Every structure is written in structure tokens, then in C-alpha cells.
Amino acid sequence: MIKRESFVDDILKEMREIINQMVPREAKITDIEFEGPELVIYVKNPEAIMQDGDLIKNLAKVLKKRISVRPDPDVLLPPERAEGLIKEIVPSEAEITNISFDPSVGEVIIEAKKPGLVIGKNGETLRKITQKVHWAPRVVRTPPLQSQTIYSIRQILQTESKDRRKFLRNVGRNIYRKPELKSEWIRITGLGGFREVGRSALLVQTNESFVLVDFGINVAALNDPKKAFPHFDAPEFRYVLNEGLLDAIIITHAHLDHSGLLPYLFRYNLFDGPIYTTPPTRDLMVLLQKDFIEIQQSNGAEPLYKPKDIKEVVKHTITLDYGEVRDISPDMRLTLHNAGHILGSAIVHLHIGNGLHNVAVTGDFKFIPTRLFEPANARFPRLETLIMESTYGGSNDYQMPREDAEKKLIEVIHQTIKRKGKVLIPAMAVGRAQEIMMVLEEYARVGGIEVPIYLDGMIWEATAIHTAYPEYLSKHLRDQIFHEGYNPFLNEIFKPVANSKERQDIIDSEEPAIIIASSGMLVGGPSVEYFKQLAPDPRNSIIFVSYQAEGTLGRQVQRGLKEIPTIGEGGRTEVIRVNMEVHTIDGFSGHADRRELMSYVAKVRPRPERVITVHGEPQKCLDLASSLHKRFSISTRAPNNLDAIRLK
CATH class of the missing domain: 3.40.50.10890 (Rossmann fold)
Known part of the structure; x- marks a missing residue:
């Protein structure tokens, strides 16, 4: 552990020298630290950096890291004073409806009916806010319907900001730790959702990292934990949890069969790392998890977890927008892409090793336009293995137009x-x-x-x-x-x-x-x-x-x-x-039918070398795998739960 800490400190020392050369002295840098998948530069005078629109972009290119610049906590005005000044600076015509603060990232979130007036011509009003209050302003349009869930999540992030900053620093140091071994192999294990619908959970393992994609519960089988829960009894998963080796959990979307058991891990102290997902998925999964507790209570059952465990999920979640690339372990890089299934649903793309292998996990997806969403993304920089749902993968599973x-x-x-x-x-x-x-x-x-x-x-x-x-x-x-x-x-x-x-x-x-x-x-x-x-x-x-x-x-x-x-x-x-x-x-349906599934593999670029069919009744997974092999002459498999497959 000491060696790894020393390794990270050495990296930061080298980066500090480069940053000091590129950032103007007037910015007054006070600290440089990894926080989650980002390199964060704390400054006393953030406007000195804002004047050069290309500075952050150039730093990111040189350092090959995602860069964030944040005001040093010591220069932040108290929230009450900052709120008053913001209301003085922003014209009343902007109709500000809410101002909230996130001390963990030094942001002030300004909700307004006319966000353009908060930003001002060429960002002039934003710059003035930064100069006066030092908080980094983030402007959002006032939602026409107020969400209690979003409000409560902001409250958690605000009140738990010190713990969250500490957590993010621990995550950053884990991501950029010194690799013990060079990545040479990859394997996946189905812990749930293989040849079945419900309790989706996929363990991705290299000789350096362990990452979990989804951790759901089969609500229809709650009376039988062996069928409702992912396989805690899988030897590799039991080992990972016992040794505290799980680097990250990635959630494709909010439905309970993909996210419903996350709080359970925190209730029993089985995980203390980051959860990666999109902002809407974070909000929706909190809503669904709270409702799950209430339904269990109304049915006279002891809930599997408590509201405080859902709060831990919020504290441990790092949100990414579609297309943002982030390191999540020494040998894994994550990008989320639109899946077209529900709000914020994502296809998970993992770039593993230094060009060793690329995996895409579709989660639930839709490959035609709907009234709510665009079709799922089918283009990736690189792709060798595609793991795709088969809910409607049977030969006769054609949905009505x-x-x-x-x-x-x-x-x-x-x-x-x-x-x-x-x-x-x-x-x-x-x-x-x-x-x-x-x-x-x-x-x-x-x-x-x-x-x-x-x-x-x-x-x-x-x-x-x-x-x-x-x-x-x-x-x-x-x-x-x-x-x-x-x-x-x-x-x-x-x-x-x-x-x-x-x-x-x-x-x-x-x-x-x-x-x-x-x-x-x-x-x-x-x-x-x-x-x-x-x-x-x-x-x-x-x-x-x-x-x-x-x-x-x-x-x-x-x-x-x-x-x-x-x-x-x-x-x-x-x-x-x-x-x-x-x-x-x-x-x-928000799921792709047989026609869409076949079309997706035909159109996905680059064409994968291997397709693994999951998330469907046994015959549907097998039928789809067989049909894909015959039509596209590619390797296909429809594994069972607990099957371990070596990808490389």
C-alpha cells in the first residue's frame, strides 16, 4: 500500500511541474490531486485560468488526463453570502428559482427559467459570479416539474461534501495506483442475468482489476434468495468482496433488475468504491430503490436495505455523460453511450489494457427511434467482444410496428x-x-x-x-x-x-x-x-x-x-x-426485438469478433446466438450463470 501511495505521489509531483509551467502564476495553485477519474487543480484565483479558453484543453492533451479546475475551499464565500451576491449580479428577468451548493466540487448550481441571462453575453455574467463568490457556477434550466428525488440527492451531496471529497481522493489514488502486473488476460463471469431475465450482474476481471457491470435483483423471485440475488457464492466474486478488491461498479440503467441490490452491498459493508452511471440513472435508481423499500414494508416484509444505504449509493456515485472517457482502474477505461431504453440508459464500453481488448455491454437497449429517445449507439472506436441482451431474441419475437x-x-x-x-x-x-x-x-x-x-x-x-x-x-x-x-x-x-x-x-x-x-x-x-x-x-x-x-x-x-x-x-x-x-x-417495449437485435449486429462498427447473448430466457439466448453465428460467421455464445469465459 505504501509503495502504491508513493507511486501516485511521484506521478502528481511530475504533473505539478508541468502544470506550474503552463498555468499563469496569478491563478495561485494551492493543491493538485486525483479525485475519482479526474485530476483536480485547486486555485485561489480561478478567473486567471478562465481567461485562456484553451488552457484546460492543452493541459489535458499534455497530461493525458481529464482536468478540472476548482476554487480552493478557503476562498469560497459562505453559501448565504454567495447566494445574496448571485441574486444581485443576475438580472431578475432570469427568474432564478433555486440556488444550491456542492462543496465537494466547489460548485454553485443556479436554476433559472431563462438560463441565458444567468450566463450573460459571451459568459460575462458567469465570470462576474466567479470573481465575486469564487464558487464555480453551473447553470441549469428550471425543470417545469419539481423533483423531490433530485432535491434530496443535492442535499446529500451538500451535507456529505467532506466525506465525499475524501472518498473521491481515495478513488483517484486507486485508479492511478502502480499496476502490479501487466494486463495479459481478461475474463467475464455471469453472476446473474445469463439465460434469464432479472438480477443482472457481470464480473469483468483482468490480472490487475475487478469491475462489476450492473447489480440487480429479480423482484419476481423475492421469496427465493437463490433466484432473486446475483451469485454471491461464485468463488471469484466471494474472493473479490472479502478482499475488498472490487475497483468499480457500472450501472447501465435504473431498473431494479440492473440496480436494485446496490444498497445491499453498503448495508453489509461489502463495497466502498465508486459507482459509475449517467446523472439521470443515478436519480431514477434512487427513486426506484426507495419505492422498493416501501413496497416491501407495505407487504409486511423486512426490507433488504434501509434509506441510509441508498444514501451511501448517492455518496459513492460518480456520474458521466454520454461520450465522456474516464479511467476507472489502472487498466480499464470507461465510456457510456446512449442505449435508447429508458432515460439515461447506457451501453458500457470498456477499453482494457493498452489496446489489449475492447468490450461493449449493451444492457437493455432499443435500436429504433421512439417518442422518447434516439436509437442505441452502434459506433465505437474499437470493439472485439459484444455482450448483448436477448429479451426478445427468439426467432418469432417480432414486435408490432x-x-x-x-x-x-x-x-x-x-x-x-x-x-x-x-x-x-x-x-x-x-x-x-x-x-x-x-x-x-x-x-x-x-x-x-x-x-x-x-x-x-x-x-x-x-x-x-x-x-x-x-x-x-x-x-x-x-x-x-x-x-x-x-x-x-x-x-x-x-x-x-x-x-x-x-x-x-x-x-x-x-x-x-x-x-x-x-x-x-x-x-x-x-x-x-x-x-x-x-x-x-x-x-x-x-x-x-x-x-x-x-x-x-x-x-x-x-x-x-x-x-x-x-x-x-x-x-x-x-x-x-x-x-x-x-x-x-x-x-x-423498450427492448430491441429480434429484427432490431439482428440489425444491430449488422450495423455495429467495428464488427465484433465475438458476440455473447445474455438477459433472456434460455431458448431465446441460444436461438439468437445460433442465428448470429449463421448469418455473420462470428463466434457466439449463450453462457449460463457462473460460466467464466476468457476473452483474451
Whole structure:
């Protein structure tokens, strides 16, 4: 350990000499340190560096590191004084709605309805703010819907800034430690999500580093930890956790089958390193993890983790935007690319060793444009191994075209409303719900729908997070929001359901309505309550718009069961009689279907030498692997959980 610390100190000493030569003396450098995957230069006079727009870029080229310049903590004005000065400097027409501080990075986040006025002509107002308060200003557009999740995350980062800075420095020193061995081999082990859907977890190992991609839970199998949890019993994983050797965890997206067990690691002190993901994924996974706790409690179960463990997830998360390249260990470099699945979902690209091997892990992805997102990225600088999902990898897994799916959705809604019924759409609160909202909003805008659309569960809060990250949405939606000045998420036809009384009023009402409620598989959440009470009435309809996993109530209903036993009040067994119409419209899935999966491999550049199919039922993984091998003459495999595959 001492040798490694000494090695990092020697690197920093060499870098300091170069930086001192290139940075003007007036900047008054006070410290240089690795913090996470960045080299941070602390200065007392940051405006001296800001005057030269190319200085940071030139430093990054010379040092071959990501550079951040931050004000020395000693020169930062107290937040109260800084806030007052900012409000004096920025014209009132900018309509500042919130000012918050992140001491761990020396930033002041200024939310305003007109961010251009906060920036000023050629950045003049920003420079003035920097000169007066010394905090580095970050300007964001005020989200039209306020998110409690985003607010609470900012509060955590602010109150835990000292611990977080210490954590980031430890991470930086670990990344740039002296390598023990030259990278010569790579292997992967499936800890979950291989030939199954749920509990995704992939261990990537070199003779220097250990990195985990995703760490999810199979919510449908909670009664059986052996099927719900990733394989803690895998010898290499047990060894890595026991020895504290896990360098990083990368999360592809927020859904619980990919991120739901992260807080569990912190509850039992199994991990204390960095979690890499996009900003929207961080926010959404916190929302989903909190909801998971609440659902377990409401079902009378002991939650797998506590709110304080989710707080640790926030403290340990380092966010990256698409396309940003970061070192995450001595021999691994990470880049996240758009996956087109849900807000912030990412394809993980790992450049391993000095050109030794390149791996892309798709996570869940979509390869056609949707109302919310652009298609998944298919271009990488280098690529030898592609690890891709196979949820709809079977030879007959062709989804209905989007246009036909939308027509079918509207048709079922109109038929149900005509007979004075209610339409229940169980939907994942993140992704599918917003996709359906955009379809219904367009029809409502032209007068095609006139009944209220109720949003229940986490859907309203998840939608608020979507409005906070318009840059992650499709070009069409961004144009609507920024250039046309119209935000479809804010249409008055959408009505949030605040509590169980409002929910019961909607159920009891004789008026027709559309209800979008979580969860999408009828596993916990308000959708279950709506289903129980609406199912006996033949005037009502339920429309499934997403995948229904084995063992879920949603799969039972989808298969056509007319009587479903359930546990009622007092532990008594009750029977739900399903007289409502049951429809499945698969064209709204956020997963690539068979056609898209084959097309992705055809178009991905460069063409990989090997494709590994995961995240699908056994036959679908095998079918897709076989078809890819036949069509493209490349090596393919559909491994089981616990299989270890050497890539190099």
C-alpha cells in the first residue's frame, strides 16, 4: 500500500511541474490531486485560468488526463453570502428559482427559467459570479416539474461534501495506483442475468482489476434468495468482496433488475468504491430503490436495505455523460453511450489494457427511434467482444410496428370508454409510462381523447426527473420543449393521484378514465390495487405494454387465467375474478426485438469478433446466438450463470 501511495505521489509531483509551467502564476495553485477519474487543480484565483479558453484543453492533451479546475475551499464565500451576491449580479428577468451548493466540487448550481441571462453575453455574467463568490457556477434550466428525488440527492451531496471529497481522493489514488502486473488476460463471469431475465450482474476481471457491470435483483423471485440475488457464492466474486478488491461498479440503467441490490452491498459493508452511471440513472435508481423499500414494508416484509444505504449509493456515485472517457482502474477505461431504453440508459464500453481488448455491454437497449429517445449507439472506436441482451431474441419475437401499436392502443381505449369502462395500463414508472404518456398526449391534443389520464405510483415523480434532463430525450422532444416552447409532459389531461383516497375515488367513480399505474408486471404498487377492484367488471380493460416475467401476477393475467387466488386482509385467501378485457400490445417495449437485435449486429462498427447473448430466457439466448453465428460467421455464445469465459 505504501509503495502504491508513493507511486501516485511521484506521478502528481511530475504533473505539478508541468502544470506550474503552463498555468499563469496569478491563478495561485494551492493543491493538485486525483479525485475519482479526474485530476483536480485547486486555485485561489480561478478567473486567471478562465481567461485562456484553451488552457484546460492543452493541459489535458499534455497530461493525458481529464482536468478540472476548482476554487480552493478557503476562498469560497459562505453559501448565504454567495447566494445574496448571485441574486444581485443576475438580472431578475432570469427568474432564478433555486440556488444550491456542492462543496465537494466547489460548485454553485443556479436554476433559472431563462438560463441565458444567468450566463450573460459571451459568459460575462458567469465570470462576474466567479470573481465575486469564487464558487464555480453551473447553470441549469428550471425543470417545469419539481423533483423531490433530485432535491434530496443535492442535499446529500451538500451535507456529505467532506466525506465525499475524501472518498473521491481515495478513488483517484486507486485508479492511478502502480499496476502490479501487466494486463495479459481478461475474463467475464455471469453472476446473474445469463439465460434469464432479472438480477443482472457481470464480473469483468483482468490480472490487475475487478469491475462489476450492473447489480440487480429479480423482484419476481423475492421469496427465493437463490433466484432473486446475483451469485454471491461464485468463488471469484466471494474472493473479490472479502478482499475488498472490487475497483468499480457500472450501472447501465435504473431498473431494479440492473440496480436494485446496490444498497445491499453498503448495508453489509461489502463495497466502498465508486459507482459509475449517467446523472439521470443515478436519480431514477434512487427513486426506484426507495419505492422498493416501501413496497416491501407495505407487504409486511423486512426490507433488504434501509434509506441510509441508498444514501451511501448517492455518496459513492460518480456520474458521466454520454461520450465522456474516464479511467476507472489502472487498466480499464470507461465510456457510456446512449442505449435508447429508458432515460439515461447506457451501453458500457470498456477499453482494457493498452489496446489489449475492447468490450461493449449493451444492457437493455432499443435500436429504433421512439417518442422518447434516439436509437442505441452502434459506433465505437474499437470493439472485439459484444455482450448483448436477448429479451426478445427468439426467432418469432417480432414486435408490432410502433404505428400499429399506437393505433391498437387508441382503439382499445375508445372501445372501453364507449362502454363506460376504465382502462388500466400497468407500466414501469420509468420509461414505459412516459412513452405511453407521449402517445396519449398527442391524441388528446387533437381531440382524440377527452377523459382524464390518471398517473399513480412513482410515475409523476419519474416524469419530473425526465423534465430535468431534456438533453437525454429525442431530438423531436427537445425541439418541442426548447424551440416551440411546448412541453408535452405538462398537458393538463395528466392528473397525478396523491393518495389512496383519491385512488379509491377513481375506482368508485362511474366515469370512464385511463389509469397508468406502476408496477408494470402487477408486482406491488398501485396497479395491483386497481386490478383487484377493476378486474370483475367486463366494461373495463387492462392493457399490458411491457414484458411480463415468469412468476408475476401480470404473466398469469396475460395467459388468460380467469380466477386468480390472492391474499386478502387478515391473511385470508381471496379469488380475483377476471372479467375485464385483457390486451397485450408489445410494440411499446423498450427492448430491441429480434429484427432490431439482428440489425444491430449488422450495423455495429467495428464488427465484433465475438458476440455473447445474455438477459433472456434460455431458448431465446441460444436461438439468437445460433442465428448470429449463421448469418455473420462470428463466434457466439449463450453462457449460463457462473460460466467464466476468457476473452483474451
